[in-house]
Amino acid sequence: MGARAEPTLPRPLQALAAGFYPQREDWGSHTLPADFLIGPDGRIQIAHYGRDIADHLPLPRLYQALGTPSSNPPPSVP
Template sequence: MKLSQNQSAPLFNTLDIWQNTVSLQHQQGYKIYLAFMRNAGCPVCNLRVHELLQKADHFAKHNIKVWLVYESTQAKMKEYLSQQSYPFTFIADPENKLYHLYSVERSTGKVLKSIFNGILGKTMKGQKLYKEKISQDGHTNTIPADFLIDEKGRLQIVHYGTYIGDHLAIEQLH
């Protein structure tokens, strides 16, 4: 069942791709932008990460931590990030535990709908931003979802994508 605004965010403890503990219950005092991406080889997701990186100062100014969840393995995520330092937390979830916890959907219909919502242009832009070509290792029909969790652990904004590349506008994240 999809989550809704103002309910408590489902709590979880996991490790990021560098083996650091990521615990939602220990983040009070910060907002968390929790974004469920597809996989490291998804060029549309790569484009989104670059858009977020351009706004890193915005997140810092608004006391928002950015956590990005991928269906990729830890090894694939490290290949994608090329040992570079990023101001965000990257979580590998190839078993889809967090995806299920947050009711992230898979939909072939919504994948097809992506064609009418600029997927080809986003794909081309995202492919150009890779340092090296990365193969895809997740499900082909995962649809992104975004959540802004407030300082008290409540879902301030809930956004389930209606097609690949449908994310919250960065301006909504404050």
């Protein structure tokens, strides 16, 4: 007969046992939405800091930085 496998705890309980405790997130006062365009050299080309969760880098500005006309955006990645 083979050895019996020890029962394992579900992953959330494993995290608690390891000392990770859920905390309440206060999204309003500690976070700032931001979008960054990183160039091929690894440097930030554009940094856009949003006013709220829905404020993102405008697509025309992104297309301009990429040298792509906004009427002919790059193909989407599947």
